Amino acid sequence: MMYPGYYYDWTYILVLIGAVLSMAASARVNGTFSRYSRVRSHSGMTGAQAARRILDQNGLYNVKIEHIHGKLTDHYDPRSKVLRLSDDTYNASSVAAVGVAAHECGHAVQDNEGYEPLRIRAKMAPAANFGSRFGLPIFVMGLVFGANEVLMQIGIWVFLLAVLFQVVTLPVEFDASRRALDMLDGYGILTQQEAEGSRKVLKAAALTYVAAAAAAILNLLRLILIARKNDRD
Numbered sequence: 159m160m161y162p163g164y165y166y167d168w169t170y171i172l173v174l175i176g177a178v179l180s181m182a183a184s185a186r187v188n189g190t191f192s193r194y195s196r197v198r199s200h201s202g203m204t205g206a207q208a209a210r211r212i213l214d215q216n217g218l219y220n221v222k223i224e225h226i227h228g229k230l231t232d233h234y235d236p237r238s239k240v241l242r243l244s245d246d247t248y249n250a251s252s253v254a255a256v257g258v259a260a261h262e263c264g265h266a267v268q269d270n271e272g273y274e275p276l277r278i279r280a281k282m283a284p285a286a287n288f289g290s291r292f293g294l295p296i297f298v299m300g301l302v303f304g305a306n307e308v309l310m311q312i313g314i315w316v317f318l319l320a321v322l323f324q325v326v327t328l329p330v331e332f333d334a335s336r337r338a339l340d341m342l343d344g345y346g347i348l349t350q351q352e353a354e355g356s357r358k359v360l361k362a363a364a365l366t367y368v369a370a371a372a373a374a375i376l377n378l379l380r381l382i383l384i385a386r387k388n389d390r391d
Contacts (some may be wrong), residue, residue, distance in 0.1 A: 194257075
């Protein structure tokens with residue numbers, strides 16, 4: 159009897175708010191990236207070339223650069239020491255492409271320096287993936303089986319792992335962007351005006367992580383409210 163109540167209650171507004179925040183952040187980063195993808199950097203360096211210079215300047219000769227397909231699928235893999243750049247970044251010489259490539263280099267530098275938030279995030283990843291996949295199903299099972307308080311609490315705690323991962327991700331991403339802008343300016347890869355364009359791209363990208371963390375927190379709050387309501391009933 160409690161199961162339908164999970165789907166039809168006012169707390170859905172929290173899920174809606176999280177979804178709207180995520181969609182707005184995604185639209186902004188896509189729009190900003192598209193805008194500055196049309197602005198060619200004065201140096202003419204591609205994202206891959208800029209990344210190679212930044213890595214070499216930091217003594218990271220062992221970090222490889224690979225081309226992967228997709229849009230904004232750029233990432234740094236600390237396990238294999240590989241920086242992967244997407245179609246719109248690898249061969250593009252735009253201000254947006256160079257900024258994104260530099261951001262991923264920022265993660266490589268973090269890894270090399272033993273940046274603690276990055277290390278914590280890496281250690282949390284397996285547990286966070288588990289929490290993201292199974293936290294909500296466990297909670298729903300608790301509702302299905304007669305509002306089983308134990309299962310509901312387990313679901314909340316498991317989902318909390320995914321929320322904490324999103325929160326820890328924020329300083330990692332902000333720091334990588336800060337490093338990227340400092341290196342683009344310090345190594346003369348972009349002019350100050352061009353770097354401002356990259357800053358806007360990276361700021362928009364950072365908002366997607368903020369939105370993801372906010373959405374996760376709102377979902378967690380919803381589970382807590384539903385559990386408390388069932389306790390009172």
